Amino acid sequence: MRTSQFPLNTVKETPSDAEIISHQLTIRAGLVRKLAAGLYNWLPLGVRVLQKAQQIVREEMNDAGALEVLMPVVQPSELWQESGRWEQYGPELARLHDRHGREFCLGPTHEEIITELARNEIKSYKQLPINYYQIQTKFRDEIRPRFGIMRSREFIMKDAYSFHLSDESLQETYDRMFQAYNNIFTRLGLNFRPVLADTGSIGGNASHEFHVLADSGEDAIAFSTESQYAANVEKAEALAPTEQRADANQTLEKVATPNQRSIEEISNFLNVTTAQCLKTLLVKGDDDTVVALLLCGHHSLNDIKAEKLDGVASPLTMASDADISQAAGCDAGYIGPINLGVPMIVDRSAAKMANFICGANENDMHYTGVNWGRDLAEPTRIEDIRQVVEGDASPDGKGTLTIARGIEVGHIFQLGTKYSEAMNASVLNENGKNQIMTMGCYGIGITRVIAAAIEQNHDDKGIIWPPALAPFQIALLPMNMHKSERLKTAAEKLYIELKDAGFDVLFDDRKVRPGFMFSDMELIGIPHRIVLGDRGLDNGMVEYRARTDSDNQDIPLDQVIAHLKAATHQ
RNA sequence: CGGGGUGUAGCGCAGCCUGGUAGCGCAACUGCUUUGGGAGCAGUGGGUCGGGAGUUCGAAUCUCUCCACCCCGACCA
Numbered sequence: 001m002r003t004s005q006f007p008l009n010t011v012k013e014t015p016s017d018a019e020i021i022s023h024q025l026t027i028r029a030g031l032v033r034k035l036a037a038g039l040y041n042w043l044p045l046g047v048r049v050l051q052k053a054q055q056i057v058r059e060e061m062n063d064a065g066a067l068e069v070l071m072p073v074v075q076p077s078e079l080w081q082e083s084g085r086w087e088q089y090g091p092e093l094a095r096l097h098d099r100h101g102r103e104f105c106l107g108p109t110h111e112e113i114i115t116e117l118a119r120n121e122i123k124s125y126k127q128l129p130i131n132y133y134q135i136q137t138k139f140r141d142e143i144r145p146r147f148g149i150m151r152s153r154e155f156i157m158k159d160a161y162s163f164h165l166s167d168e169s170l171q172e173t174y175d176r177m178f179q180a181y182n183n184i185f186t187r188l189g190l191n192f193r194p195v196l197a198d199t200g201s202i203g204g205n206a207s208h209e210f211h212v213l214a215d216s217g218e219d220a221i222a223f224s225t226e227s228q229y230a231a232n233v234e235k236a237e238a239l240a241p242t243e244q245r246a247d248a249n250q251t252l253e254k255v256a257t258p259n260q261r262s263i264e265e266i267s268n269f270l271n272v273t274t275a276q277c278l279k280t281l282l283v284k285g286d287d288d289t290v291v292a293l294l295l296c297g298h299h300s301l302n303d304i305k306a307e308k309l310d311g312v313a314s315p316l317t318m319a320s321d322a323d324i325s326q327a328a329g330c331d332a333g334y335i336g337p338i339n340l341g342v343p344m345i346v347d348r349s350a351a352k353m354a355n356f357i358c359g360a361n362e363n364d365m366h367y368t369g370v371n372w373g374r375d376l377a378e379p380t381r382i383e384d385i386r387q388v389v390e391g392d393a394s395p396d397g398k399g400t401l402t403i404a405r406g407i408e409v410g411h412i413f414q415l416g417t418k419y420s421e422a423m424n425a426s427v428l429n430e431n432g433k434n435q436i437m438t439m440g441c442y443g444i445g446i447t448r449v450i451a452a453a454i455e456q457n458h459d460d461k462g463i464i465w466p467p468a469l470a471p472f473q474i475a476l477l478p479m480n481m482h483k484s485e486r487l488k489t490a491a492e493k494l495y496i497e498l499k500d501a502g503f504d505v506l507f508d509d510r511k512v513r514p515g516f517m518f519s520d521m522e523l524i525g526i527p528h529r530i531v532l533g534d535r536g537l538d539n540g541m542v543e544y545r546a547r548t549d550s551d552n553q554d555i556p557l558d559q560v561i562a563h564l565k566a567a568t569h570q
Numbered sequence: 571c572g573g574g575g576u577g578u579a580g581c582g583c584a585g586c587c588u589g590g591u592a593g594c595g596c597a598a599c600u601g602c603u604u605u606g607g608g609a610g611c612a613g614u615g616g617g618u619c620g621g622g623a624g625u626u627c628g629a630a631u632c633u634c635u636c637c638a639c640c641c642c643g644a645c646c647a
Contacts, residue, residue, distance in 0.1 A: 015582085279647065
């Protein structure tokens with residue numbers, strides 16, 4: 001490709017609203033342009049990268065036995081009503097009407113559609129298992145789209161859905177997808193980790209997320225220092241402390257704490273650590289009741305763990321101010337478990353506290369020196385409801401946890417029969433009886449993969465594409481070609497030879513200064529660069545430089561192709 | 571949804587407080603010079619100052635209203 005026919009649309013200035021590096025570079029390099037909040041146009045250069053990513057995903061999915069289909073973006077409400085998600089899904093689901101007033105939505109995901117397809121097309125156990133996938137645009141009306149293509153409202157996703165008769169068959173396909181995902185992200189050249197995950201709103205059993213490790217990631221991942229254990233902190237179990245509870249050697253006292261509400265304020269005011277304070281959260285329970293959740297002051301509630309507990313409303317909802325004053329007789333900030341007449345769920349760590357501080361259920365008052373079993377009953381319900389923190393014991397018993405940031409680029413689930421049951425997707429089994437199929441689902445955010453790749457691979461000059469994602473492999477840069485007929489002839493000849501050798505070459509035939517060319521090619525991250533100049537031509541030499549090199553290398557003109565083949569492992 | 575902020579040329583911004591014929595840099599276009607790390611000089615084009623209403627002789631500037639976009643928060647016990 002020639003730059004004279006393939007405009008680069010690079011810009012020198014960073015747009016003011018781009019916060020993270022991948023957002024800045026996707027715009028500066030001319031991959032995308034913003035159309036509106038969370039909506040992006042993809043320019044020719046960006047499309048080439050998209051296609052590279054899609055191709056790898058396609059190849060690995062096909063190799064793993066999945067079959068490509070294509071489903072509509074616009075989906076009829078009836079199917080969503082059948083699965084129950086028309087009501088469940090909030091404002092994130094963009095709904096619309098056609099001219100006849102019929103209701104539709106823009107698909108944020110395709111479980112309903114694939115289940116409808118499968119129940120019509122699959123009649124016999126002999127057709128199972130089967131794994132369908134598509135690469136399709138999704139729309140989710142995010143609360144806050146941000147970071148450019150990292151979290152946009154419209155995005156491209158590869159989603160796959162498998163159908164089975166048995167859990168064993170589902171597990172087999174799940175394992176195969178797990179392997180396929182490892183292959184895909186490895187080929188894409190990303191530093192990633194599969195982690196145990198929560199199944200979220202889609203529901204189901206086993207689940208892994210694939211995270212690209214980057215400081216700008218929106219998810220926190222807990223890793224074991226000693227083992228392969230890795231989990232989203234939403235999911236990571238906080239083990240009960242192994243040490244015994246300390247002796248109750250302080251006396252219970254009620255102290256005035258005027259205007260000291262938060263754990264932070266209380267600990268400062270009383271000159272103690274936050275770990276000595278007990279945090280009492282009131283949340284909504286079943287049918288208009290209120291439940292107290294008790295945590296160590298330095299721990300945070302994990303609402304995903306909490307809302308799964310019996311007696312706690314899902315989604316987790318904090319009690320209103322009115323509920324609080326009715327249940328505890330005080331304002332938020334002074335609630336405590338002593339004489340609190342609501343059911344209590346105590347975190348494993350909080351149950352081991354001794355001589356702690358808590359609210360007195362009276363405004364501007366706290367208790368100090370509080371002890372379980374003496375000043376109030378021993379906890380009757382102890383659960384894991386907190387977020388893990390750095391240094392916690394790893395749930396698999398090996399090592400301790402460290403916490404790193406990750407970008408979720410893939411997610412695989414065992415869905416079970418949630419959709420197939422609701423939508424009656426069944427086949428005839430070996431005994432001639434109807435049997436509901438069990439399902440798995442497997443997603444990869446294609447557009448997010450590109451943002452993640454840039455987050456992980458860039459320098460102050462621009463993008464450094466992993467070879468598999470680069471829009472072009474080689475930049476061919478003639479120096480001042482318009483002034484030298486000899487150079488022009490040589491450059492044109494080399495361009496043809498490189499193309500014939502099977503390389504993706506970007507030939508910069510613009511009449512621009514050398515520095516301009518260098519900067520452009522570095523910004524858009526082309527992995528390999530060949531520079532042709534009159535000086536080198538006198539000696540039959542060209543210059544080679546990889547995007548990651550700091551120096552040029554002189555290569556005899558007749559060995560360029562061999563050199564590039566070695567450099568690109570072709 | 572709550573809080574904060576910003577809308578002025580394609581992009582980045584000044585001008586607004588204190589009302590009086592709309593500016594700077596980059597980009598674009600033309601010409602000349604230049605040519606191994608985002609060139610120099612000269613010139614040219616480009617703006618419903620986010621929309622609407624109001625105050626005023628006169629509004630980018632003051633008032634009201636609507637819209638768009640950005641940031642933070644949605645853990646307060």
